[in-house]
Amino acid sequence: MADLQHIALTTKPTAQISYTFHPATTTTPSSTTPPPLLIFLNGLGLPQASWFATIAKLQESTTPLPALLTYDRYGQGATTDRDPADEGAEDPTHGHDCLAVVRDLRQLITQIANDKLNVKPEEIDSIPLILVANSIGCALARLYAQTYPRTVAGLVLLDSVLANSDFVSIFPDPDAEDFSATSLPEGITADAIRTARENIARIFHPSVGSKEGLSRKNLAALLPDSDGPVLTGPDGKGPFVTVVGHDFDTFAKESAKMSGGRGEELTKAYANPYWHRYNQGLVKITGEEGRGKGPVIAEGAGHFIQKDRPDLVAGEVLEVLKKVL
Template identity: 45%
Template sequence: MEDQTISLTTKSGASLKISTFFPPPSKEEQNNPLKHTLLVFLNGLILPRSLWAESIYHLLSLRASSHLPAGIITYDRYGQGDSDPDPSDPPDTPYGHDALTIITDLHQLLTQVSHQFLKRRLESLELVFVANSIGCPLARLYAARYPGSVAGVLCLDSMMANSDFVDSLFPDPDDAAFESGKLPPGISVEDIRFARERFRAFFHPSVTNPERFDRRNMAKLLPRAHGPVLPPVGGTQGRRPRVVVVGHDAVEFARQSEEGSLAVPKRITNAYVDPAWSEYNKGLTQLGESQDRTSPEGGNVKIAKGCGHFIQKDDPVFVAREISTLLDYLSRTPS
């Protein structure tokens, strides 16, 4: 991967840091079924583009004798990693750009990259997104805004875009209808209050972040996990995009939630958080053409064994294999 700096023509005075790989021309290029495919990695809020590097290294090793896409790109969004802050953010509030602004910027970035490095119009390419956490709803919003452009999405433990991570997960002890006697065994009212406080502080959409990504309208933009479905590839007569949904390992996720900075006991995660996340992931499998049933616990959702929320960090080899499998499928399936 080669590190680059690029300035969007639509936002002067600020730069984005990107890392790219473009395979050298070969005699077999015309016979490459992935010659129109651009592989794009979308970060969550926490981990920057550099955390994809090991997965991409293993991907290129896996595909040393297989077809490669026309290009691979990772990038840090404005205000994230090595990129500059978004010059359009207002100076007098901790809230800045929202998801719709991000996908507009992403489209401009991909337009410039395809022209500068591939000498092609972006519209001549099919996009495959590899996304973690909030990158997954960004992929969905991009596909809806630019219909026909997305051929596949690998969702690595998607953020629950329609959740406020407080009332949507936990009962409210201060609600008149709350009944402490109906709490799961081993869970107290104090446990519920603590979990609500911690999740509100870490994950509520109103919580600000260094990126100044305003998440307060996410639930309005994507109120359902299972819809709207992704538009067909290349137009109304094309096939549905391939959607591969990967969830975290419930045991490892609960352990990391308890032992990390969140410090929420495993019993809380197991009783309230994981069931909601599992149901959300099942909804995501309905967005496009889904993978075959792979596990009894997840149905069409694959489970990344031994991985918490940041699957690309915990098991980059697993991520590389999933990308390679997705590319193999797309190479066999005409649009």
């Protein structure tokens, strides 16, 4: 495993970002110069270290690999420095949004490509990127591909954040005028739903900030649909997109633990179907017949699929790499 390194973005020279870089294990044909770069994008819950088991699985394969990059965002994991742009923020837990993270990622790629791949900054858009992401990292991957079209050749999206949802509205509102208790699934009560909505609002509502200062307040406006906008890859076609979702039973059990032993039935009845429909939409962002795959269900995995099933993640990444390389 590569050692942790640190870099200061030239746009934010007072702070250091922790990253790992693995050189490519193969040379690429001259037609695909500069070589591809595979980047892992964290969610809010787990740092770059969560990808190390997947990378180890990739390195066990005989398939030639492009250069690999992991990193921790400001205030996350091994990056102890906060985002300098958040200094003086009225609410430090909502210091910056996903677009700010995307701009930082762009700068990081520019500097890493220059230092490690001998690609000049003015040639940065010629590097085919493969983005492997979990949770809010999937939203970041989509926003990067939208903001910098024709740069992302492949996406592996692992249990994407429900970017257009407040999470609470997944469940019916038992206090709404048109609510009918007779419509509830067997064994689920209005009180149980009310409690679930309250618990979820405290933890997952976009108004809840994050320790790193990344705000989700405007995420629904940035990504209002799961199936669009359609993305454009380096060849003018849609990127190869693989969407992986959590195991329904495993996720329900995880949710129950988070809520003190309650909520497994609610997750199965409401959250799992909602998430699956969202993932079905995500497959369509490629806009190209035959370039989308999924949703693949990661058996035995909860929300953090790379932690629970690094073998499956590595397999899906290798499949995308074979299409891109």
